[in-house]
Amino acid sequence: MNHALRPMLLSATLALLVGVAHYLVFAYAPVEVTMGVVQKIFYFHVSSAYVCYLGFLLCFIGSLGYLFTRKGRWDAFALAAAETGLLFGLIVLTTGPLWARPVWGLWWVWEPRLTSLALLFLMFGAYFVLQNFGGAGEGIRRMAAALAVFATPNIYFVHVAVERWGGIHPQIKEKTGGGLTPEMRSVFFFAIATVLTLFIVLLVQRYRMHLHLRLLSASRRRFSRLGGES
Amino acid sequence: MKSSPKTFLAALLLPALALAEDDSAAVSLTDMRHQHLWIAYAIIWGLVFVFVARTAMRQAQTQRELDQLASRLDALEKPHG
Numbered sequence: 001m002n003h004a005l006r007p008m009l010l011s012a013t014l015a016l017l018v019g020v021a022h023y024l025v026f027a028y029a030p031v032e033v034t035m036g037v038v039q040k041i042f043y044f045h046v047s048s049a050y051v052c053y054l055g056f057l058l059c060f061i062g063s064l065g066y067l068f069t070r071k072g073r074w075d076a077f078a079l080a081a082a083e084t085g086l087l088f089g090l091i092v093l094t095t096g097p098l099w100a101r102p103v104w105g106l107w108w109v110w111e112p113r114l115t116s117l118a119l120l121f122l123m124f125g126a127y128f129v130l131q132n133f134g135g136a137g138e139g140i141r142r143m144a145a146a147l148a149v150f151a152t153p154n155i156y157f158v159h160v161a162v163e164r165w166g167g168i169h170p171q172i173k174e175k176t177g178g179g180l181t182p183e184m185r186s187v188f189f190f191a192i193a194t195v196l197t198l199f200i201v202l203l204v205q206r207y208r209m210h211l212h213l214r215l216l217s218a219s220r221r222r223f224s225r226l227g228g229e230s
Numbered sequence: 231m232k233s234s235p236k237t238f239l240a241a242l243l244l245p246a247l248a249l250a251e252d253d254s255a256a257v258s259l260t261d262m263r264h265q266h267l268w269i270a271y272a273i274i275w276g277l278v279f280v281f282v283a284r285t286a287m288r289q290a291q292t293q294r295e296l297d298q299l300a301s302r303l304d305a306l307e308k309p310h311g
Contacts, residue, residue: 038263
């Protein structure tokens, strides 16, 4: 396929997916009886949480790959995954309080799910800061990779927080589909597919960008070695 | 009776708190639900847009710099054509 045509086709497909997802959320999915229209935040809030976990998990894999092989590609992949995960984490942490305020009467509650997610976000925030502002040394990259490896198991604690420690955050019961009508469930699955596609596209773009940045640094070093003046 | 700094501060803050209470009462729960829904979706797509735009801009800039550097490297490595 033509190289110029591919991104356009991809963008058009993504726009179509997002458009259909919004139609389904706002026009097809019924309004939840207790929470009212604000419950429609749920579709993208929860989908974003899932891909946020996925981003951090991929960062873990990339970091392990980097620690074992010391190849820059793994590090670039880990950083791209963490950044994309952080984007969706930020979406979860901003849409959550907007949903909570009319339902709970509070913007934020220090309960297990929310607190553990905030901590997970901060850990990967530290990883991001270290990678982007810690300098270009290999030691920094190794330290960042180790931080990601230690931070990732916290996903498990975020996921089981409601079951293990209670709290007021709602929990989707996967087996019974608790609280969701069949229409809501199908819209939810479509929203997950849309957000996942968006996540993959953003991850690939970000990964390419980091590869190019590394290539640029290597070219600069080569240029300096050859005696060129910048 | 001598008022403590805390009482003084509370007296200062009371009118502001009362006004805030009035405002929150004025916005009904239904309105708030609608507002929050729109704000949430605006934030979602705003954040995604910023992420995409920043990635695209940085990618374009990196590509430009790479192209420039590649031509300068070629000139350095092959000075006599």
